[in-house]
Amino acid sequence: MSALIDTHVNSEPFPKPEIISVLLPIHSSRFFSYKTTIPVRIGNCVKVPFGSKVLWGMVWELGAPLVPNLKEVIEVYSQWIGSPGFIAFLRQCSDYTLIPLGSVLRMVFPVPEILEWPSTVLQCTPSFSNTLRECPWPGTFAQWVFAYGLRRVHTWINNAHLSCKEMSTQSFFCSTPFLTDHQEASLGHIGSSTTFIEGITGAGKTEVCLAYMKDVLDAGKQVLILVPEISLCQQWIQRVQQYYSGPIGIWHSGLSSKARKFHGWNILTGYASVIIGARSAVMLGYSNLGMIAVDEEHDGSYKQAEGPPYHGRDMAVSRGYKESIPCLLMSATPSLESYWNIQHNRYSHVILSQRYGNAQLPKIHLLDIKQEKVSSKNLLTLPLREALQQNLIKQEQSLLFINRRGYGNLWICYQCGFRASCGSCSIWLSVHYLPHPILICHYCGFKMPLPKRCPQCLGEKSLRIWGAGVEKVNQEVQSFLPQARTCILSSDVCSNSKLLQTTLEEIQNQQYDILIGTQLVAKGHHFPNLTLVGIVDGDFALSHLDLRSGERLYQVLCQVVGRAGRGDIPGNAYIQTSQLQHPLFQYLERHHIQGFLQEELDTRKKYHFPPYVRLAALTVSGIDENSVHQYSLLLKQHFPQNTSVEILGPAPSPINPLRRRWRWRLFVKSPKNYRLQDYIRNTLNTFTVPSWLRLHTDMDPYDF
């Protein structure tokens, strides 16, 4: 048999060159033809010459038409191949988001960087590369070299202390989650495509997901878990490790380049079976992906705002369909988009309605800040102060939430009216005292030292700070509860994930009594001894004109309130607001998420906004305000009349300019069943913006 194969191969010593179409990771949707004498298949990664450079690309089609003077493929990477489902996903992603196919490919992987990694690390000697070739788990070598260094592993192999078998993986499950009857029942309702697991914080969504993963892993497939924020990776790793001792892949923008290659290799070769990552992990190549879970699916961080605009959750759903694998969306506060999909039976729906064990939902108290006389000197109402004091006596932890970093949001001179503002953005500078006194722009990050006197009138005594952030709340707490150990949790104070991790551990170890935090604390963290939550400014988002502000506020408040009483002690939540009668607070008080979502949906329906219509935002931006405005008007006129399409704007973006750039935005709207993407693509194909302007197209914009 083997002889036959050999003859077959030998009978064609000079294979006829084949012409192939290759997709390159460049900002374009074009394919490029190459010839190759090395056999390739669709989905193979290849190294090709491109102009004066050498690029990698993906083989998209075989038997492309013959063109004279074709350049030749330099190398074919055999370690990994894109599956038909994955290729269909890439195509769908580009079609839907209007991101050029080449740019989509660029998000997949720095493929050669990763595929060439072991050889660069291992500096292959002949004996070493032979072993590498025989090993069913080449990633294992990488793992060992990473952990012990090349020289030691090399010696081990040469001394034959180590055989390939020893280095391959076994079954890594140490135990299985023991589910409650209710959880077990919901596990049975998880469907083969998209399933929404809805459940209040602490109901056991994570536990159900872990139980579901087991079968996927037992079948030898990979599991991808998406989290909205890097800081949540660690928590998921710990949860997964309760049951699973195998290698875990990690993928997010905070990885060092060494770690990127290491994890990238493990993910690509299938050595890592569980991968925990931020949204970009949804675009990676996997060796054998078996399911995707999206934690906190409602979270706005899944939408990539800078760079190619895509929504991590939507891509996960789409990838699930294309690769025929299940996708689990999890949240206590479903996004309106998902809620709409649930109502239209597009997703299977599983509800966990009770907290696990004895944990109860916190009782919510609404406090009217008009009656309770809140001022910039007294941010906390009397009932909230008393509750904090009581909690301190009981030695239970409290959390105060205010969604503003720093001390105050405006530095103003009462004598001449001077206000410190950012030179690049139309925004006042915020005052920060920690880690050192500074004025900072929360949009572009511009910083300057805090002046001692007014730069305009030189007055020294007339300077005031307006508004309040975490630092000011901290100051107030320390003034009336000097014995309390307080801790600020904001991105300024916990500036990197290590620092944040340490602080979170200190909180778990009861080293603090009162936490004062921004949005950073709202997400997924579990503090068993935390029983009191205070929302200092419950109104913060209601004044925005944005149609999504209500939804966002509800989600944040629900998350923050959900931090209370996750252990055995019931919790309390105090919300300070000036709009006691606002439906949002009424629903929140009754923990009536469905009621709230329905009311929001009705508003969206009334004003013809998503999820009832299809919406795209087109933004023209540039340094010169006038040409930005002119071109946005031209763009609007360029769209052909169409009874299915409505075009709104152009209107200036709310913060204009931002980082010195002016932005004008058009909204293009159509019924849901209309191919809006085709209409936009065709229009933009014949519209050119000058090189000094930029045009950004965003399907399903997050802000509208």
Ligand code: ADP
């Ligand atoms: P969610 O993801 O819905 O917020 P979790 O899965 O984190 O909820 O569960 C909340 C807490 O209850 C966690 O500490 C978890 O360990 C515990 N828990 C939930 N279900 C179970 C179970 N079946 N067995 C043991 N502990 C559980």
Ligand code: ZN
């Ligand atoms: Zn700025």
